[in-house]
Amino acid sequence: MITVANRIYVNPEFAAQFEERFQNRARQVDSMPGFIRNLVLRPAKPGDPYVVLTFWESQEAFRAWTESDAFKQGHARSGTLPKEAFTGPNQLEVHEIITDSQQG
Template sequence: MFVSINHLGVPDGRENEISSRFDQVKGHLEKAGGFLRFRLLRPQSEGAKWLVYTEWETAADYDSWKNSPLFGRMHPHHGSPHDAPISASAEVVTYDVVTDCAP
């Protein structure tokens, strides 16, 4: 299993906007090959970063999605103000799952 976590700095006042936009993303991610799970994590501490957590069967599945037209449509970063990035900063960190425990 492969995990990607995007650390987003969300400006004050745009919290509802980021939640709404990521709600729209869920249906698109489900179409990606090897996709397992998506979570948007809101920080409990003021000033902390939001986390966009995705799980994939393999790193190759994640890379295929990142290079797909679907990814491009989900991350326009240009055009109308609605399509502009919400976050003030973003850092993606990827992981291989070494140990996992679930009920």
């Protein structure tokens, strides 16, 4: 299993709009083979990034998502926030899960 963390730096003036975008997301990813879970984490400290964290069965499943029409449709909505809503570039991180307290 892997996680994909997308760290997104959001201008505080646009935080409510950013959060609403995820609360009303297209949900295209939810039915993708290999998709497990999606979490959106709000920063506790101003200036830190939001983290969009997804869990996948494998890197291949994640790659298939990024190459799918559903990905393009789901991300077409990302243009709804202006450029000034973001204070820096996104940072994408992929990690393999080696231990999980929920699985014993």
